[in-house]
Amino acid sequence: MSGGASVYPGRGRTAWILAQRPPRVRVADVDSAHAVFLEEERLASGDVVSSGVMLLTNRECPWRCVMCDLWKDMLAESAPEGAVARQVESAVRGWAEAGKLPVQVKLYNSGSFFDPAAIPPGDDAAIARHLGFARHVVVESHPLLVGERAVRLRDRLAGTLEVALGLETAHPEVLEKLNKKFDLAQFARAAERLAAARIALRAFLLVNPPFLDPALGVAWAIKSAAFAFDCGASAVVLIPTRAGNGAMERLRAAGEWTPPTLAALEAAQTGALALGRGRVFSDTWGLEGFAACPLCFSARRDRLERQNRTQQVEPEVGCAACGSG
Numbered sequence: 175m176s177g178g179a180s181v182y183p184g185r186g187r188t189a190w191i192l193a194q195r196p197p198r199v200r201v202a203d204v205d206s207a208h209a210v211f212l213e214e215e216r217l218a219s220g221d222v223v224s225s226g227v228m229l230l231t232n233r234e235c236p237w238r239c240v241m242c243d244l245w246k247d248m249l250a251e252s253a254p255e256g257a258v259a260r261q262v263e264s265a266v267r268g269w270a271e272a273g274k275l276p277v278q279v280k281l282y283n284s285g286s287f288f289d290p291a292a293i294p295p296g297d298d299a300a301i302a303r304h305l306g307f308a309r310h311v312v313v314e315s316h317p318l319l320v321g322e323r324a325v326r327l328r329d330r331l332a333g334t335l336e337v338a339l340g341l342e343t344a345h346p347e348v349l350e351k352l353n354k355k356f357d358l359a360q361f362a363r364a365a366e367r368l369a370a371a372r373i374a375l376r377a378f379l380l381v382n383p384p385f386l387d388p389a390l391g392v393a394w395a396i397k398s399a400a401f402a403f404d405c406g407a408s409a410v411v412l413i414p415t416r417a418g419n420g421a422m423e424r425l426r427a428a429g430e431w432t433p434p435t436l437a438a439l440e441a442a443q444t445g446a447l448a449l450g451r452g453r454v455f456s457d458t459w460g461l462e463g464f465a466a467c468p469l470c471f472s473a474r475r476d477r478l479e480r481q482n483r484t485q486q487v488e489p490e491v492g493c494a495a496c497g498s499g
Contacts, residue, residue: 181428182385187353188238194420199247204231204257208247210265212276214483216453217310218374218408222483226276226308228265230258232292235285237316239340240353240384243419244284252291258283259300266304279305280312282338287313288323295323302330312376314338317356317364325371336374338411339364343383344401345394351385358401365405376409377402381442382434383415384425391434395442396449403451410446413457414439414464436464436474437498443478444487455482467496474498 183190201208208229215225234248262281269275281301285292293301305311310333315324317339328335341361343349349357368375379398382391399410414434417423425431439456446454456478465471470493477488492499 180430181424182240182351182430187240187351191238191240191353191421194424196246196420198245198250201231201247201249204249204253205260205264207231207261207265210268212269212274215278215455216483216485217278218453221277223277223309224274225278225280226265226269227280227282228262230261230281230283230293232258232283232285233289234292235316236289236291237285237355238353239342240351240421240425241342241380241415241419243416243422246419248284252294255294255296256300257297258293259297259304262301262304266307275307277308278310278312279308282312282314286315286319287327287337288315288319288321298323298327299330302327302332306332309333310336312336312338314340314378316340316354317361320364320367324368324373328371328373334374336376336408337368338376338378341377341398341402342380343386343394344398345383345386348383348385348394352383362405365407369406375402375405375407376411377405377407378411378413380415381412381439382432384422384431388432388434388438391432392438392441392445395438396445399442399446399454400449400451403449407452409453409455411455411457412439412442412446414461416460416463434464435466436461436471439464440474440478440490443481447481447485447487453485458482467493467498469493469495470498 208231210228213225216222233252234245287293311331315337365375381395402410443456461475470491473491490499
């Protein structure tokens with residue numbers, strides 16, 4: 175992208191990434207999840223069901239990915255044993271008291287569920303017990319941490335298990351620069367371990383990651399979806415790459431990252447759905463930051479969310495003001 179010298183080092187990347195960080199948000203209560211909410215999601219069966227999401231409070235991920243800003247609301251140290259299980263219990267109790275126990279539950283912890291410094295293994299049995307009502311449970315993990323703990327969690331759950339892995343991109347050079355510390359072969363091996371254990375796989379993918387020519391952003395998002403499906407993923411989630419962690423602002427200023435547009439996310443979902451290989455979800459959180467036209471934004475966001483539920487591409491939204499559609 176940038177024709178000059180890179181601000182991003184070839185060595186010492188973790189130290190550079192940490193040096194760009196703004197202050198961390200102080201977490202006051204380790205017995206409460208950072209956020210709990212309900213949404214709808216289409217399962218592999220085709221059913222559109224209620225899906226409960228818990229953003230758990232725990233120690234930040236030991237990998238320092240260049241684009242990550244999730245650490246800001248996480249702990250610098252491990253949560254005491256039992257704290258995460260209490261977070262899950264509290265969230266489930268809130269749903270039950272409201273008469274809204276979801277069919278699916280996602281436990282997202284801004285890192286890896288199978289990282290013992292993030293989620294103490296001693297909490298697994300209690301977490302599984304609290305989720306005894308759920309038909310399907312999704313957790314997230316780094317590919318290198320997929321192993322026997324995933325199998326034990328599968329056996330403890332009343333419903334089925336799915337593991338979400340942050341592939342981000344199938345572009346090998348870009349993936350290496352993201353500082354995720356795995357390669358495509360290691361991702362594929364993690365996927366094979368999940369398949370052998372009858373655990374479903376979803377992949378998180380970035381639209382317009384740093385270090386990639388933005389003109390190729392959509393094409394590589396679609397190629398990355400195809401790679402994830404080749405590895406056995408039943409779903410991919412397209413995430414527009416965001417700023418907010420200091421490092422991304424530096425890369426943008428240096429011409430090494432261009433934020434995606436709303437049109438790029440739309441085109442990536444259309445192209446990935448056209449593969450016909452599995453479910454394709456667009457992440458619409460904070461989507462207004464990628465919209466150039468306020469007049470058509472709501473309609474375009476709603477279209478993406480409907481496509482998430484139906485998995486059918488709708489006609490593009492037309493807008494006389496910006497010329498979209």
